[in-house]
Amino acid sequence: GQQVMQIPQYQHVQEGEDFTTYCNSSTTLSNIQWYKQRPGGHPVFLIQLVKSGEVKKQKRLTFQFGEAKKNSSLHITATQTTDVGTYFCAGPTINSGGYNKLIFGAGTRLAVHP
Amino acid sequence: DVKVTQSSRYLVKRTGEKVFLECVQDMDHENMFWYRQDPGLGLRLIYFSYDVKMKEKGDIPEGYSVSREKKERFSLILESASTNQTSMYLCASSLNRGSSYEQYFGPGTRLTVT
Numbered sequence: 377g378q379q380v381m382q383i384p385q386y387q388h389v390q391e392g393e394d395f396t397t398y399c400n401s402s403t404t405l406s407n408i409q410w411y412k413q414r415p416g417g418h419p420v421f422l423i424q425l426v427k428s429g430e431v432k433k434q435k436r437l438t439f440q441f442g443e444a445k446k447n448s449s450l451h452i453t454a455t456q457t458t459d460v461g462t463y464f465c466a467g468p469t470i471n472s473g474g475y476n477k478l479i480f481g482a483g484t485r486l487a488v489h490p
Numbered sequence: 491d492v493k494v495t496q497s498s499r500y501l502v503k504r505t506g507e508k509v510f511l512e513c514v515q516d517m518d519h520e521n522m523f524w525y526r527q528d529p530g531l532g533l534r535l536i537y538f539s540y541d542v543k544m545k546e547k548g549d550i551p552e553g554y555s556v557s558r559e560k561k562e563r564f565s566l567i568l569e570s571a572s573t574n575q576t577s578m579y580l581c582a583s584s585l586n587r588g589s590s591y592e593q594y595f596g597p598g599t600r601l602t603v604t
Contacts, residue, residue, distance in 0.1 A: 385530065409592060418580060419533070421592035464532060473546050475538075477523075478593065482532035 378403050378469045382481030390489055395452040397484035399465035406468055408441055408448045409478065414461040455488045462486070493517070494596035496581055502602045509568040511599050513581030520585065522564035523593065524548075524556065527578040539564055571603045 379402045389395050399408065407426045411419040423432055425441035425448060432439045436459075438451045452459055462483040468476050497512035515522065523538040525548075535548030537556040545556050553575060557565045564583075568575055578600050582593040 382532075418595040418597050419582075419593075420595070424592065466533075471546060471548075475540060475546050477535055477538060477546075477548065479535075479549075480525075480533040482530060 378467075378479055380465060380467050380479045380481045382465055382484055384484055385482065386485045386487070388487045388489065389455050391457060392454050395455050395459070395486055397450050397463050397465075397486075399448045399450075399467075399481050401446045401467050403469075404445050406445075408445075409466045410439060410448075410450055411464045411466065411480075412461050413464065413483070417461075419464060452486075455486070457488050457490055460486060460488050494581055494583055494594050496579075496596040496599050498599050499597060500600050500602075502604065503568075503571050504604055505572060507568075507571050507603075509571050509601065509603075511566040511568075511579055511581075511601070513564045513566070513583075513596055514562055515564075515581075515583040515594070515596075516562065517583070517585075517594075518561065519583035519594075520561070521583060521591075521593075522558065523582040523584075524554075524564065524566045525580045525582065526550070527580055527598070533580065536566065571601075573603050575601065576603045577601060 381400045409424045410422040413419045429443045430441040436453045440449045462485045464483045466478040466480045494515045524536045525533040539545050539558045555567045578598050580598045581596040584591045584593045
């Protein structure tokens with residue numbers, strides 16, 4: 377079945393360093409979503425990318441959707457302690473009943489040391 | 491703001507007990523989802539629903555059932571709890587059909603089965 381893979385599983389950075397997480401799908405995606413989960417919290421939607429090659433920015437966060445719509449990345453510039461958490465990508469797929477659902481990557485856990 | 495609430499933050503049950511996890515959303519969303527979250531495995535979909543009394547199996551439905559008698563409420567049932575069902579359970583809702591809309595998550599229920 378369709379898989380969404382994320383690397384790395386864990387990243388430890390010093391505050392001020394950059395951070396990137398990568399997401400790869402085994403099939404072409406119609407769109408990709410990114411979520412952030414703070415420690416002890418629940419996933420919160422960050423952004424959705426739809427177009428091939430799309431790049432979107434949210435302050436220090438830059439999201440990219442690959443040209444083939446099979447991969448995506450999230451880059452954080454100059455990390456801060458508030459960036460700590462697990463970042464998930466998620467892509468849609470269709471189940472056997474013909475209904476859309478999201479498949480989540482395993483997530484990248486970011487630790488930021490001051 | 492969308493609010494998704496779950497009946498308990500922490501729950502401890504014994505093996506063989508029947509367990510009910512309740513989820514309520516207040517934004518009139520058509521779609522509701524139940525996930526379990528385990529370290530290194532990300533979010534795995536158990537069941538979802540696109541309408542009242544409608545349910546679809548997710549990726550790991552074995553050992554679980556669901557009920558959606560009202561639009562705002564989606565219940566997850568563990569018919570006979572087992573220790574391998576110890577996990578964090580997250581409920582989510584989204585607007586409309588399909589995968590193009592972001593999902594809003596509840597705070598989660600950490601279930602321990604002893």
